[in-house]
Amino acid sequence: MKVAITSTGNSTDAVLDSRFGRCSWFIIYDTELKSTEFIPNPNIDSIEGAGIASARLIASKGAEKVISGEFGAKVKGVFDSLNIKLIVIKEENKTIKDIIKLFQK
Amino acid sequence: MPRPKLIRKVSNPPNFKGFKPIGGPENTHVVVMNYEEYEAIRLSDYELFGQMRASSQMGISRSTFARIYESARRKVALSFTQGLPIVFEGGKVYFDSEWYQCNDCGSLFNHHDRETLANECSLCCSKNIEQFSDESDDVSERNLKCK
Structure with missing residues (x-):
């Protein structure tokens, strides 16, 4: 299963990005292969529609779960209709490494 | 250009597509009821919420809620008196899981x-x-x- 995580940098030491649509990087983590893929977010500077464009990108990568700090109202509906699960982590300063560790438990 | 509509939150969408009258002639016309109208009836008349509480639940203003509710009631009345089927469809909504x-x-x-x-x-x-x-x-x- 693939999981998308929003990140502030392109390494697993980076901290979770609390925004979804305009986060710096998306990390696609594969729970079976234990592989990570880093994708720079092309919508970081868009004026509107960043959330929906990012949601499309995530869906095209085949992710089944998305982890971020916050999701907008429009994005929630898009993910609900695509049957992609949302996970919200309110804690700040949580690194990508910590989150991946939770999956390996 | 009119002001864009706020997205209405529907927390309990129906798990069926609509209603059909029993007996009577087959009707080709249908009443299309939006999901937000269904939700307005559900909140007002099933959950028995006041308009203030129901509107905040859907994320819209009280007057907008009243308008949606009014339109929903008229559609139900039209369907009952004319014997038309009701189909749930569309509306500017998002479903809350x-x-x-x-x-x-x-x-x-x-x-x-x-x-x-x-x-x-x-x-x-x-x-x-x-x-x-x-x-x-x-x-x-x-x-x-x-x-």
């Missing part, structure tokens, strides 16, 4: 299937979870998020 909180990793996650309850955290697979109540979700907060 059930949210849960994990007591082990502290994360919030949603669960799409309304029929069954979630039994484990989708992040850490812990069984120590509880349903997350959405009381703080008022209109002003949503308007800020939309900007």
Whole structure:
């Protein structure tokens, strides 16, 4: 299963990005292969529609779960209709490494 | 250009497509009821919420709620008196899924299937979870998020 995580940098030491649509990087983590893929977010500077464009990108990568700090109202509906699960982590300063560790438990 | 509509939140969409009158002639016309109109009737007449509470639940103003409710009631009346089927369709809505909180990793996650309850955290697979109540979700907060 693939999981998308929003990140502030392109390494697993980076901290979770609390925004979804305009986060710096998306990390696609594969729970079976234990592989990570880093994708720079092309919508970081868009004026509107960043959330929906990012949601499309995530869906095209085949992710089944998305982890971020916050999701907008429009994005929630898009993910609900695509049957992609949302996970919200309110804690700040949580690194990508910590989150991946939770999956390996 | 008119002001764009706020997205209405529907927390309990019907799990069927509509209603049909029993007997009588087959009718080719249908009454199309939007999901927000269904939700307005559900909140007002089934949950028995006041207009203020119902409108904040849907993330819209009280007057907008009253307008949607009025239109919903007229559609029900039209269907009853003319014997027309009702079809649920469209509307500017988003469906809210059930949210849960994990007591082990502290994360919030949603669960799409309304029929069954979630039994484990989708992040850490812990069984120590509880349903997350959405009381703080008022209109002003949503308007800020939309900007």
